[in-house]
Amino acid sequence: MRLFRVKWNRWFAGLIISLAFFALTGCASEYIPQNFLQSNSRAAQAAADLFYWIFWVATVIFILVEGLLVYFVLRYQRRAPEEHPEQYHGNTRLEVTWTLIPALILVVVFAATIRTMGETGPTNPPGEGIKIDVFGHQWWWEMRYNDGQVSTASELHMPPNQVMNITLRSENVIHSFWVPRIMGKTDTMPGHENVTWLMTDQPGTYDGQCAEFCGTQHANMLFRVIVHNTPEDFQTWLRNQSAPPVEPAAGSLAARGKEIITNPKYFCTTCHTIQGTTAVGVTGPNLTHFASRTCFAGCMFENNKENLRNWLSSPGTMKPGNIMAQVLSQLNPGDPLHPLKPDEVEALTAYLESLR
Secondary structure (H helix, E strand, O other): OHHHHHHHHHHHHHHHHHHHHHHHOOOOOOOOOOOOOOOOOHHHHHHHHHHHHHHHHHHHHHHHHHHHHHHHHHHOOOOOOOOOOOOOOOOHHHHHHHHHHHHHHHHHHHHHHHHHHHHHOOOOOOOOOEEEEEEEOOOOEEEEEOOOOEEEEOEEEEOOOOOEEEEEEEOOOOEEEEEOOOEEEEEEEEOEOEEEEEOOOOOEEEEEEEOOOOOOOHHHOEEEEEEOOOHHHHHHHHHHHHOOOOOOOOOOHHHHHHHHHOOHHHOHHHHOEOOOOOOEOOOOOOOOOHHHOOEEOOOOEEOOHHHHHHHHHOHHHHOOOOHHHHHHHHHOOOOOOOOOOHHHHHHHHHHHHHOO
């Protein structure tokens, strides 16, 4: 009996510790970017409803099975050294019952899952809408509108209550496009086009993430979905993105920055495009309206002057492994982590901040 009490106390202590850890998972902040249960679209809500339904079915089964297990352990425990429990060698009716019931439950779960996938799957949009192309790079997302006439990075803009028909492509390795609070995951694969769609009637900003390991900066391959208040607001944004940027004033610090960024010596034109200039590269993000974006570097940093200055000063430190750091290191082999001079950084910062 003493041995049983010791074992019982250990089991009970383990149970309490496990429940404590389980309870701590609920101590996160109210807003969790990758929590699809905080749904803001019909597709995400359908997935959340399916999850909750399966969760409660599984909870009932768990309580029933574990409850019976504990009951039989306590009820039929060995109470004396010479005591032997009654032996059973099979019960066909009981065995058929506990085989059929789980099988039927799995059939119902499978049917509910297939139904939800059919209603909200990436290949089943609720209608035709605005077509855009999304490209997965290492490690940032590119969005192209109007057959490529408008290109932006790390931000997907859309109107409320309209379908966005998205064609997904990859330029390198497999990525996975995921906006947890709006839509499920869809892979982007080199040499193959995939499709998905987004739709929500709730304006706001929603976080997206690459959900497939794609290299050293996979965790920092982020993006944002910005749902405008009205369709007119979205069209205004799209028109502004189609226009060339405003020219900096002659002799200004921004004008000096434009001279640097269009000078082949600095390699900027090799990778970036700025409409109306000699910069026509396609390897890196289009910078035509860089200052209108809320984030940069795969949405790893907020787009403000301090972060931009730090990025230009040492891109390899801010986001190790990125192509820009590797290219710019040629400018200063003696200190490859700081390729640009302070005055060049200030001029480039001023120019990029003017690109609205």
